[in-house]
Amino acid sequence: MAELVYRPVVGAALTLFKALDLKIDTQGSENIPRTGGAVLVSNHISYLDFIFTGLAALPQKRLVRFMAKDSVFKHKVSGPLMRGMKHIPVDRTAGEHAYKHALESLRAGEIIGVFPEATISQSFTLKSFKTGAARLAQEAGVPLIPMALWGTQRVWTKGRPRNFKRSHIPVTIRVGEPLEAPADQYAGAITRRLRERVQELLEAAQRAYPVRPKDANDTWWVPAHLGGTAPTPAQVKEAG
Template sequence: MAELVYPPVIGVARTMFRALDLRFDIQGTEHVPRRGGAVLVSNHIGYLDFVFCGLAARPAKRLVRFMAKESVFRHKVSGPLMRAMKHIPVDRSAGAGAYQHALDALRSGEIIGVFPEATISTSFTLKNFKSGAARLAQEAGVPLLPMALWGTQRLWTKGHKRDLRRSHLPVSIRVGEPMPVGREENAESVTERLRARVQDLLEAAQRAYPVRARGPEDSWWVPAHLGGTAPTPAEAAAREAR
């Protein structure tokens, strides 16, 4: 079936990126499979992360179907677009339907995008991963595709105003080698291995990032362990609990 909506949306996103004059540093796109199913797994630090993950799949001419919370699909603007692009709504109180939908898509050769932290990490460090991505890959017999983003939080993230000015912000994307998973492997062990791989990619993106905080007022986007003023993981967890 022809893709009538997804390609034009990608075109609009690329136009927006040019207008913002974003400076992309993307490495590892050769690891995105050119055919067949895969579960793309990324860290989650900003509201636009799914756009940037999808961008990294374009050199392989692949479209990524993301699993996203159901409320996005109920919005009068984003809802019709999300459905037309064949993304997958997730009702967290009854996730079996979304899981089966994703599994069927993987078996038909699609790439499914998953943020296993489930929510944006306001500490900008990796939270614990849920095991759903590993279980999907195992049951569908497809590889996991680890990815890490850095800099996207500076555009739009939880607890901060959008900054969509023409500001030449750098955005770093790292794609790792596909991780084959055995059907008999323990899903929790696979998830730990996956998280470690995403952590390695994230640290590589952070080391290569060409901009450092200009002072205390500009260090909100830098994790505490790197000298920034973002909340620590414990502080972020406490805020979420409240």
């Protein structure tokens, strides 16, 4: 039933990306298992990250069910689509139901997509990771699949107008090898290793990115530590 909604939405997204002439470079999709449950974990720099994360699983013929804040499910446009694709709403004041839903889906052989930073990183660097992804993988007995996105912030991110012009923006996607989550290990330690893997993939994606800022007015999407004018994590925190 869900695929009656999910696949047309994927098709529409691919049509949009083709119209925008986005240059999508994906490597490592073979690390996503063709069968069985897994927790797919990505950095979060754009409102469209769930779409690009899902695209990474398509070569393996897998559909990803994402955990997303419940306000997205209440929107008059996105709500019916999110429910139809069987994504999982998360009420941040009472997340037990979402956790149980995700756990049942993993045990049923689904891939669950998680952004462990919880919100978009406005510095475009990795924030701290919550332990939920690791705990889900431990309890369900499935692997964690780390991945990283780069360039999606140039299409549509927090605090910036969306760029839905034919802009030829490159998007780089890197998927890493599975990380086991043994039940007898501390979830915090697994989460630290997971974050290190995502950081490595993010740096690889940044090195592979085929363009640099055109001029001094085009450095907003580059992190401060790489010479750009994106706010530092400290500045983002101070701004509240």
